[in-house]
Amino acid sequence: MPNVHIYKQFDTDLEAVRARVLEMGGLVEEQVGKSIDALISGNVTLAEEVIANDHRVNSLEVACDEACTHIIALRQPTAGDLRMILTIVKTITDLERIGDEASKIARYAVKIFENDRITSPRYTEIKYMAGLANKMLRESLDAFARLDISGAAGVARQDIEVDEEFQKIMRHLITYMMEDPRTISTFIDLLFVVKAIERIGDHAKNMSEYVVFMVKGKDVRHTTIEELERELL
């Protein structure tokens, strides 16, 4: 529910920066999806597009950051409005780092394709795991857009699943390495891809926790899922 502000200009400024964050979120989600597609299909052009687009993510972060500083200095928000601005400042930091992970995955995609042209038997698993992480990202962005915290525990639970997938894929990759030590380098590259996906999940979880802070004014970053669920009741 939007508050009615004495200063209409504040609402306009806030809406503008919120729209920017969602634009940045959409771009980052796209970067993640494309980096994984590039890896799986061995599409080097697509991977290079992801790497080239990382600067757009960075520019949006800088622009949002400046807009937030401007709003605080000029409009001097308090309470819920201030929490919203501080949430944005934190959210864009995590979004920028997800962007970094996508561009890291794209660089590995190029390297793996150019060196080895492997068709990894683990790509189905990696695609599934990346789909989970990107779903967490989308749900966190939706929660931010609609100020809706009902999905926060769900995102936290999906993060556990992403971590479990990471462990599972890692065990499989280790088995391949042991069977054929010549593949070790390539599978270690793939391991770092999986690690990057795992981190995307962590960042998405952070973002969903910021939304809880924004809506409830309660810091739930270092709580268990059970505590979080109680908080959301």
Place this chain on the structure above:
Amino acid sequence: MPNVHIYKQFDTDLEAVRARVLEMGGLVEEQVGKSIDALISGNVTLAEEVIANDHRVNSLEVACDEACTHIIALRQPTAGDLRMILTIVKTITDLERIGDEASKIARYAVKIFENDRITSPRYTEIKYMAGLANKMLRESLDAFARLDISGAAGVARQDIEVDEEFQKIMRHLITYMMEDPRTISTFIDLLFVVKAIERIGDHAKNMSEYVVFMVKGKDVRHTTIEELERELL
């Protein structure tokens, strides 16, 4: 140079939160050092101490965050003061994540010691790399404490060295894995330790860039070292 504020209470509040950040920084630096010591000496008790102390890092983050929100809402800072507060908000996020990496290293230390009791021939290199990363952290904290940006390019340059060390150690670990595939699991754990150290360097570099933003009002997060050096002239 400290500004003279119309509201003396603002200075007092700001000093209190700055002291808190430095306390958090000192604790995090200690956590990193201890986690590496635990790994190298196989001291499980020390590793468990690091893991147990992570909650202290988290609590300091939450406390600093609350203090910053409070200062903005009550004192409505603008210009340099506002930049200082926003710098603190970002700095503590990176400090908290360095704390996470330290506790991750400590968990690997326990696992490696309990499963394998290896004495890795790479521990000298890992110790050297961790020393570099912790030096970056200390220099970033000093820069923050003294509002001194003269070391920012140095920190950025050390980050390149940390990344190079990471690549070098990774290549060595891969050689070991290829020589004796039974060691793959353990050396992958060690690889994640080295990855954690590399990330500590990244976070320290972020922190030193925030100090430049705080002092010069210029966002240098996505610039090259050469651009950064020009900015610092």
